[in-house]
Amino acid sequence: MTDGDDDSGAELTIDDEIVARARIHAREVLREHDLEIDRASLEWSVTTRARRRAGACRxxxxxxxxxxxxxxxxxxxYEWSAFAGVVRHELVHAWEFQRFGESGHGPRFRERAARLEAPRHCPTFSEPRYVLRCLSSGCDxxxxxxxxxxxxxxxxxxxxGSCGGSYEVEHAESGRTWTTASGFGGARAALGETW
Incomplete structure:
Protein backbone atom coordinates (compact mmCIF):
# COMPACT_ATOMS: atom_id res chain seq x y z
CA MET A 1 0.00 0.00 0.00
CA THR A 2 1.38 3.44 -0.94
CA ASP A 3 0.77 6.72 0.84
CA GLY A 4 -2.72 8.00 0.03
CA ASP A 5 -4.08 4.55 -0.85
CA ASP A 6 -6.47 2.45 1.17
CA ASP A 7 -6.57 -1.36 1.20
CA SER A 8 -8.65 -1.50 -2.00
CA GLY A 9 -6.06 0.44 -3.98
CA ALA A 10 -8.30 3.50 -4.42
CA GLU A 11 -6.67 6.85 -3.72
CA LEU A 12 -8.01 8.74 -0.73
CA THR A 13 -9.13 12.29 -1.33
CA ILE A 14 -9.29 15.38 0.85
CA ASP A 15 -13.04 14.76 1.10
CA ASP A 16 -12.34 11.28 2.48
CA GLU A 17 -10.03 12.85 5.06
CA ILE A 18 -12.64 15.43 6.08
CA VAL A 19 -15.37 12.83 6.56
CA ALA A 20 -13.05 10.43 8.40
CA ARG A 21 -11.84 13.09 10.84
CA ALA A 22 -15.38 14.41 11.36
CA ARG A 23 -16.77 10.92 12.03
CA ILE A 24 -14.00 10.12 14.51
CA HIS A 25 -14.57 13.42 16.29
CA ALA A 26 -18.33 12.86 16.30
CA ARG A 27 -17.91 9.40 17.81
CA GLU A 28 -15.73 10.86 20.61
CA VAL A 29 -18.19 13.72 21.26
CA LEU A 30 -21.21 11.41 21.34
CA ARG A 31 -19.47 9.07 23.76
CA GLU A 32 -18.12 11.84 26.01
CA HIS A 33 -21.34 13.87 26.17
CA ASP A 34 -23.85 11.04 26.01
CA LEU A 35 -25.62 12.67 23.08
CA GLU A 36 -28.25 10.31 21.73
CA ILE A 37 -27.84 10.29 17.96
CA ASP A 38 -28.67 7.29 15.84
CA ARG A 39 -25.42 7.03 13.87
CA ALA A 40 -27.05 4.60 11.43
CA SER A 41 -29.39 7.47 10.47
CA LEU A 42 -26.57 10.00 10.12
CA GLU A 43 -24.86 10.57 6.80
CA TRP A 44 -21.86 12.74 5.91
CA SER A 45 -20.90 14.61 2.76
CA VAL A 46 -18.52 17.33 1.62
CA THR A 47 -19.27 20.28 -0.64
CA THR A 48 -17.14 22.77 -2.52
CA ARG A 49 -20.13 24.86 -3.61
CA ALA A 50 -20.78 26.70 -0.32
CA ARG A 51 -19.42 30.22 -0.32
CA ARG A 52 -19.68 31.08 3.36
CA ARG A 53 -21.18 28.22 5.39
CA ALA A 54 -18.66 25.85 6.91
CA GLY A 55 -21.33 23.24 7.48
CA ALA A 56 -25.02 22.42 7.28
CA CYS A 57 -27.33 19.69 8.47
CA ARG A 58 -30.12 18.54 6.17
CA TYR A 78 -9.62 26.68 9.64
CA GLU A 79 -7.43 25.17 12.30
CA TRP A 80 -8.78 21.76 13.32
CA SER A 81 -10.11 23.08 16.65
CA ALA A 82 -12.36 25.57 14.82
CA PHE A 83 -13.50 23.01 12.28
CA ALA A 84 -14.21 20.50 15.06
CA GLY A 85 -16.53 23.19 16.52
CA VAL A 86 -18.40 23.19 13.19
CA VAL A 87 -18.77 19.39 13.44
CA ARG A 88 -20.17 19.69 16.99
CA HIS A 89 -22.55 22.48 15.87
CA GLU A 90 -23.93 20.28 13.10
CA LEU A 91 -24.19 17.32 15.48
CA VAL A 92 -26.55 19.38 17.64
CA HIS A 93 -28.70 20.02 14.56
CA ALA A 94 -28.67 16.29 13.75
CA TRP A 95 -29.70 15.49 17.34
CA GLU A 96 -32.58 18.00 17.15
CA PHE A 97 -33.76 16.67 13.79
CA GLN A 98 -33.66 13.06 14.94
CA ARG A 99 -35.36 13.80 18.23
CA PHE A 100 -37.84 16.57 17.35
CA GLY A 101 -38.08 16.57 13.53
CA GLU A 102 -36.94 20.21 13.40
CA SER A 103 -33.90 22.28 14.28
CA GLY A 104 -32.97 25.93 14.73
CA HIS A 105 -30.70 28.08 16.88
CA GLY A 106 -33.17 28.66 19.73
CA PRO A 107 -32.93 27.93 23.47
CA ARG A 108 -32.87 24.12 23.10
CA PHE A 109 -30.06 24.37 20.54
CA ARG A 110 -28.12 26.89 22.64
CA GLU A 111 -28.33 24.72 25.76
CA ARG A 112 -27.14 21.58 23.96
CA ALA A 113 -24.44 23.44 22.01
CA ALA A 114 -23.07 24.88 25.26
CA ARG A 115 -22.77 21.36 26.68
CA LEU A 116 -20.75 20.32 23.63
CA GLU A 117 -18.73 23.56 23.54
CA ALA A 118 -20.07 24.13 20.04
CA PRO A 119 -20.50 27.63 18.63
CA ARG A 120 -24.08 28.85 18.33
CA HIS A 121 -23.28 30.12 14.83
CA CYS A 122 -20.38 28.92 12.75
CA PRO A 123 -18.06 31.64 11.49
CA THR A 124 -17.99 32.26 7.75
CA PHE A 125 -14.82 31.14 6.03
CA SER A 126 -14.80 33.80 3.30
CA GLU A 127 -15.05 37.54 3.12
CA PRO A 128 -18.35 38.93 1.83
CA ARG A 129 -18.47 40.27 -1.69
CA TYR A 130 -20.86 43.07 -0.70
CA VAL A 131 -21.45 45.10 2.46
CA LEU A 132 -24.77 46.86 3.05
CA ARG A 133 -24.46 49.91 5.35
CA CYS A 134 -27.18 52.17 6.74
CA LEU A 135 -26.97 55.83 5.73
CA SER A 136 -28.92 57.19 8.73
CA SER A 137 -26.80 59.05 11.26
CA GLY A 138 -26.47 57.16 14.52
CA CYS A 139 -27.39 53.78 12.98
CA ASP A 140 -24.56 51.29 12.69
CA GLY A 161 -32.71 46.12 8.98
CA SER A 162 -32.46 48.19 12.15
CA CYS A 163 -33.93 51.68 11.72
CA GLY A 164 -35.75 51.38 8.39
CA GLY A 165 -33.62 54.04 6.71
CA SER A 166 -31.91 53.92 3.33
CA TYR A 167 -28.66 52.05 2.90
CA GLU A 168 -25.80 51.84 0.46
CA VAL A 169 -24.10 48.77 -0.94
CA GLU A 170 -20.34 48.51 -1.22
CA HIS A 171 -18.50 46.14 -3.55
CA ALA A 172 -15.97 45.03 -0.94
CA GLU A 173 -13.02 44.41 -3.26
CA SER A 174 -13.20 47.69 -5.18
CA GLY A 175 -14.82 49.99 -2.61
CA ARG A 176 -17.42 51.18 -5.16
CA THR A 177 -20.81 52.02 -3.62
CA TRP A 178 -24.37 52.47 -4.89
CA THR A 179 -27.88 53.12 -3.58
CA THR A 180 -29.99 52.36 -6.67
CA ALA A 181 -30.44 49.69 -9.36
CA SER A 182 -28.78 51.97 -11.91
CA GLY A 183 -25.89 52.48 -9.49
CA PHE A 184 -25.48 48.70 -9.30
CA GLY A 185 -25.45 48.47 -13.10
CA GLY A 186 -22.97 51.33 -13.36
CA ALA A 187 -20.60 49.81 -10.81
CA ARG A 188 -20.80 46.44 -12.53
CA ALA A 189 -20.11 47.97 -15.94
CA ALA A 190 -17.23 50.09 -14.61
CA LEU A 191 -15.56 47.10 -12.96
CA GLY A 192 -15.94 44.88 -16.03
CA GLU A 193 -13.97 41.68 -15.66
CA THR A 194 -12.85 42.57 -12.14
CA TRP A 195 -16.48 42.38 -10.97
Missing amino acids: WDADREVATIVLTRQAYER WRARRHRASKPVKVPDQYRC
Missing part, protein backbone atom coordinates in the same frame (compact mmCIF):
# COMPACT_ATOMS: atom_id res chain seq x y z
CA TRP A 59 -33.09 16.50 7.33
CA ASP A 60 -34.80 13.95 5.11
CA ALA A 61 -38.06 13.41 7.01
CA ASP A 62 -39.20 10.60 4.71
CA ARG A 63 -36.10 8.54 5.44
CA GLU A 64 -35.56 10.03 8.92
CA VAL A 65 -31.92 10.64 8.06
CA ALA A 66 -29.81 13.66 8.96
CA THR A 67 -26.96 14.52 6.59
CA ILE A 68 -24.11 16.67 7.83
CA VAL A 69 -22.56 18.57 4.93
CA LEU A 70 -19.08 20.00 5.54
CA THR A 71 -17.35 22.55 3.32
CA ARG A 72 -13.92 21.69 1.98
CA GLN A 73 -12.76 25.33 1.76
CA ALA A 74 -13.54 25.85 5.46
CA TYR A 75 -11.64 22.69 6.37
CA GLU A 76 -8.65 23.96 4.42
CA ARG A 77 -8.77 27.45 6.00
CA TRP A 141 -26.51 48.52 10.89
CA ARG A 142 -24.49 46.45 8.46
CA ALA A 143 -25.19 43.30 6.53
CA ARG A 144 -22.85 41.14 4.51
CA ARG A 145 -23.74 39.40 1.29
CA HIS A 146 -21.81 36.91 -0.79
CA ARG A 147 -24.15 37.01 -3.79
CA ALA A 148 -25.78 39.78 -5.77
CA SER A 149 -29.24 39.31 -4.24
CA LYS A 150 -32.14 41.72 -4.82
CA PRO A 151 -31.18 43.93 -1.84
CA VAL A 152 -27.73 44.27 -3.46
CA LYS A 153 -29.06 44.93 -6.98
CA VAL A 154 -31.96 47.27 -6.09
CA PRO A 155 -31.19 48.73 -2.65
CA ASP A 156 -33.67 51.59 -3.10
CA GLN A 157 -36.51 49.04 -2.85
CA TYR A 158 -35.35 47.83 0.59
CA ARG A 159 -34.66 49.38 3.98
CA CYS A 160 -32.13 49.17 6.79
